[in-house]
Amino acid sequence: MHAFLVRVRESFWFLPALLGLVAVVAAQLLVTLDRDVLAGQVPAVPFLDALSAGGGRSILTTIGTAMLTVAGTSFSITISVLATTSSTYGPRLVRNFMADRANQLVLAAFTSTFLYAMVVLRTVHTAVDDGDPFVPVVAIHVAVLLAVVDVGVLVFFIHHIASSTQITSLQRQVQEDLRVAVEHAYGDGDDDRRTVGRVADPEAGRGVVRAASDGYVQSVEWRGLVSWASRTDSVVDVVAMPGRYVIAGDVLATVHAATGSTDHVVDARAARTVRSSVLLGPARTPVQDVDFALQQLVEIAVRGLASGTNDPYTAVSALDLATSVLVPLWRDGHPVTGLLDTAGRVRVLQHWPDPRALVRGLFTTIAQYDAGHPLVEAAADRLAERLEAVAPPHRRDVVTQVRQHARGSGS
Structure with missing residues (x-):
């Protein structure tokens, strides 16, 4: 179920399919209402003009043809524009377009109106067709209403695409992905998800759950694992964290049995449960992958500094947006190491990247490309100063060392 929900969120088929089904059901219900009105079982709806069969067919045909044409043309042009944008700022940004709920709803509105009209x-x-003339007046007027609404949807879609393909909007989307991933992975020291010390008896038995296929770990259904581990009185150590590439046979997780067990074998049912909680896919996503979420923002900055683009202002903006997330993380963030059940017992162990590794990777990458761009160097220095200003005691010298090392490796 977890894998299905994640894939549905980034698919272009689910909402159109769902609204299409609703449109078909609504069309049948309204046609039934029209038959009841014609039979005198339901009072006629006022203010609705009578229609001939030919007129009704013309209206429905025009609406259906127009909606399908608009949907195909609009999204063809949009994908073309998106391809150009992604080639400039990174092909991985196409995922943001696919996951955009507004784009999915617009496509669903057009296709469901087409299905309704059909x-x-x-x-x-007509009487010539089968001797029983019937024109669903209410259903046809609802189709006209849907067409009017779709005109507004088209105007909104044009505005939304023009806005969302701007680099500032793309950066904001990536920054939001980074913020969500950071909040998911790091606590503030008082977070009840965070644990320290030994959480599993090293002498207790443990079993291994291995991957059944290849792919990147895109996300893990943490709460489902906690619930399962609580029911079975186990501790699940997730070895393959989001962002890691695994092949069939690699270890996904180890399952520690209750203290006192000397031998523990994960049965097939338990292995399927744990394996189904780990979503594998062909590419990394920023849903729970903190390193990749930050990498996307850095990639935009690096592509802005490419000789073909030569846009240091894009790189400066990317660093400024990274500052909004990294400064609070650097000041208060601690990797969550364990998830607790309702009884307060540790049930799932996690291994998120250290914030120092994230900061080191950012400065090292930027330093390789910012030479000759004073604006970008100044933005990187501002980020370093802000991190140093809020650093706790154990991180006070880290930024300076990382920045100096990055300068040396970038020269």
């Missing part, structure tokens, strides 16, 4: 169209009959 279902209603098949019910229009």
Whole structure:
């Protein structure tokens, strides 16, 4: 279920399919209402003009054809624009377009209106057709209303695409992904998800759960693992954290049995449960992958400094947006090492990257490309100063050392 929900969120088919089904059902219900009105079982709806069969068919045909044409043309042009944008600022940004709920709803609105019009169209009959003339007046007027709404949806879509393909909007989306990933992975020291010390008896038995296929670990259904471990009185140590590439046979997790057990074998059912909680995919995503979320923002900065682009202001903006997330993390963030059940017992162990590794990777990458760009160097220095100003005692000298090392490796 976890894998299904994650894939649905980034798919272009689910919402159109769902609203399409709703449109088909609504069309059938309204046609039934029209039949009841014609039979005198339901009072006629006021203010609705009578329509001939030919007029009703023309309206429905026009609406259906127009909606499908608009949907195809709009998204073809949009994908073309997106391809150009992604080639400049990174192909991995296409995922943001796919996961954009507004884009999914717009496509769903157009396709569901088309399906609605087609279902209603098949019910229009004349006396010549079968001797039982029928024109669903209410359903046809609802189709007209949907067409009017879709005009507004089209205007919104044009505005949304023009706005979302701007580099500032793309950077904001990536920054939000980074912020969510950081909040998921790091506590503030008082977070009840964070544990220290030994959480599993090294003498206790443990079993190993291995990957059944290849791919990147995209996300883990943590709460499901906690619930399962609590029911079985186990501790699950997730070895393959989000962002790691595994092949079939690699260890995904180890399952520690209750203290006192000397031998523990993970049965097939338990292995399937743990394995189904770990979503594998062909590419990394920023959903729970902190390092990749930050890498996306850095990639935008690096591509802005490429000779073909030569846009240092994009790199400066990317560093400024990274500052908004990294400064609070550097001041208060601690990697969450364990998740607790309702009884307060540690059930799932996690291994998130150390914040120092994130900062080191950012400065090292930027230093390789910012030479000859004083604006970018100044932005990197501002980030370093802010991190140093809020650093706790154990991180006070880290930024200076990392920055000096990055300068040396970038020269």
